[in-house]
Amino acid sequence: MADDCLTVEKARTGVTGLDNILAGGLTLGHLFLLEGSPGTGKTTIALSFLLEGARSGERCLYITLSETERELREGARSHGWTLPDNIEVFELVPPESLLDAAQQQSLLYSSDLELGEATRQIFETFERVRPSRVILDSLSEIRLLAQSSLRYRRQILALKHYFARFGATVLLLDDLTTDTLDKTVHSVVHGVIRLEELAPEYGAERRRLRVSKYRGQSFRGGFHDFAIKHGGVQVFPRLVASEHRTGFERRAITSDIVELDALLGGGIEQGSSALVLGPAGTGKSTFALQFVAAAVRRGEKAAIFVFDEELGLLFNRTRAMGFDLEEMCNGGMLHVEQVDAAELSPGEFAHRVRERVNFAQAKTVVIDSLNGYQAAMPDENALVLHIHELLQYLNRQGATTFLTVAQHGLVGDMQSPVDITYLADTVILLRYFEALGKVRRAVSVIKKRTGTHEDTIREYRIGQRGLSLGTALTQFQGVLRGVPTFVGDAVPLLTTPAAP
Template sequence: MATETANHLQTAKTGVPGLDDVLVGGLTASNIFLLEGAPGTGKTTIALRFLITGAEAGERGLYITLSETEKELRNGAASHGWHLADEIDVFEVVPPESLLDADQQQSLLYSSDLELGETTRTILTAVERTQPKRVVLDSLSEIRLLAQSSLRYRRQILALKHFFSRYGATVLLLDDLSSEATDKTVHSIAHGVIKLEELSPDYGAERRRLKVSKYRGRAFRGGYHDFAIRTGGVAVFPRLVAAEHRLRSARETMSSGVAELDTLLGGGVAQGSSTLVLGPAGTGKSTFVLQFISAALQRGEKAALFVFDEELGLLFDRTRQMGFDLEAMRDRGSLHVEQVDAAELSPGEFAHRVRSRVDGAQAKTVVIDSLNGYQAAMPAENALVLHIHELLQYLNRQGASTFLTVAQHGLVGDMKAPVDVTYLADTVILLRYFEARGRVRRAVSVIKKRTGRHEETIREFRISENGLTVGAALDEFQGVLRGVPIFVGHAPLMNLGAMADDDD
């Protein structure tokens, strides 16, 4: 009995990156699992990887196909660079020849009755001959059509379940939902159910996600998880749950490298916190976050920059003129720069890429520029806020300082952001245009800081070939944030007022 209990608790890993994490270890051995999804969602690819992983562990596998030929399966495996080893048998279930001959068609019995019985017998014979530890049955739609009734279909699946249990095999049943998609017969019989879905956005590549809707006697990661099919197989990106990551570090104050900006920030930003740079297009949001990257690299740390809105070649040329040689930083290996195509990347995969830079490369400064591009990858604003919340919480607990930019609509006056995440960020830096002496100028202020006090003034700043320069407080003007300030002091613009004449 103790041995049986141990065998029952053994786990058959799928070998699919991320899927075993969702399943908290894999599939419990000697049980039947249902993998369902519309054609093209990746069922066959996952099933082949499941058998190959078993073969690598010395377990014999059997792929029973009622819909594809052995040649098609082997070609599909080869497209991912896989070779079906000798430990994997492919068994094709073909219709009996008598059913293809019109002269030998039965007149008193439905041909489906004979074909179902013949199909079942061939499957049982193949299993008895090979005695596999892992079995894939592809697909249930063919058996459902042959059974012709829900009762007969259920009894047939139950019979197969008891038969497989005698051999202690872990079985993966594939269902393409091409017939009677509302039939949940197998759901109640299977030990676990994994559902694959493909979504078609209005623009961009298709999005795929999966959900474990049932797993008897085992905890699993609930909800939807994004996944992708690429050369090399399926990669699953488990939904990020920040509460599972408890690593904390000392929250030291990090300098921006600009003394006046540090003063405005009350000394700098806290390590392991999030900072949002908010402002209309062209105010210099990217320049501010690049200043923090430059300061981090000067401290000997590593950083990661994820760019949604700008082509990398243009970004490198533009920032080089401001004193930030991002290309050289990247070539030295201290900075990871990645251009993100929101139309081709799911939010789950993006979070996975960010995590890989923090966990693997030990990046301590992460910049997402901008959330406007990130929003394009999301189906709804509410989902965007939830994704950002989990990502920021995770990064904070890893001791990484995160900087995000959001472009507001408009140039001066009352402006609105496409998504409000100010309440999520620990620090909020606000950038504004204002008009003075017939010139368009820029102002910066800090409107929020959770980790300490900050200066409440508004300062003028400029961007030149020497980088970012922040001036003294504009304490003799009112209405700077509205865009048209009123002079209330006793002297004309000072400090940066003179430097502003040199702006491009």
């Protein structure tokens, strides 16, 4: 079936991402169904389909039974579009005799006359324009006029055979405002695309689509996020990591901090993922930024996606630690993006990450944090699947990924909102602990798939020069629990540097 997709000629939809899902577009000369509740973007996709044909010099026809021609053209202008001369809009309205009560028939149902008259006008307009692409909007009106499932099916079959004689590619729109359980058209058409709109308890609506049928062709199954923006609909195909494989030389990525690199067994392998885990305030972002700064110094590009912190605050805070992120951004080596979990779907977020890796060639990616990413997901299981595909994709592109997770609590038993430690190649654990009347911080590496690492626990400090790590805390027990026991003869802790 995949080979057929390469040989069958198709009409591109003009919608970013949708042709990828449809393996190239809509098969020429066939009837397709685009269904969804009002407001899901059917008209916008339909106009994009006609505009794509018009750019290729094709004649196109938009038959509207529900919207006026003025409304259609105004909707097109809202996206910055002007319908060219080779796109004709035919507004199908009831004849005046059917609207005049004095001339209405009593022996025949008015719906019989209206359906026959509507069909006649559609055929006459088609033969006059002779288009290669047709939009019929919407089937709800025809379903109401048909009044029975049998008559409705026969009417759709008549339209299908008529358009097929002329080789037209037809997109039927259905707003699902009459009988949502009626699947009559599904068995008749060549393919079905369903649009859905979800309303979360908080934040913007989420839109997704699914191709439920495509005769004789392979397509990308499952749900795909999409958004309606100025300029049309943008679809974000579901990421399948197994489809993206690249070759690259694996090498150790260092942080330029000798003690941290030693703790990591020489660094983190390129094309792997690292999870920085710890309670709030332990410096998870700082550990990731240390690798970003080292990458930029090596001449490599990096990208940071921030869910939890305002960018101005982030720039000021990190500048005080010696990381001038603004300068890195201005130099074109770093991309920093604020992500609003309430407004962005997971599919669009994955698309933005892929853009930085594919087109900007970012080799170090930071997602800060997964707590914010989780807020964009309807449930935890879906989050794990999204993260799995995204990490596998980034690994296969040779990008080194750093993810941060804020654990619940501060000292003692810590709980994570979502457990992805089994997905990450390296897990760095940060902890607070109390010693000698002060709150201190400790770091350890509890997992590394790609090589050996120290099994020690080191104290670290965050100062004006970023991170500094001490020697292993060999004379303490219970550091990871938060309240250690001193079992040594000396106090091997980091000392506060003297004031200049």
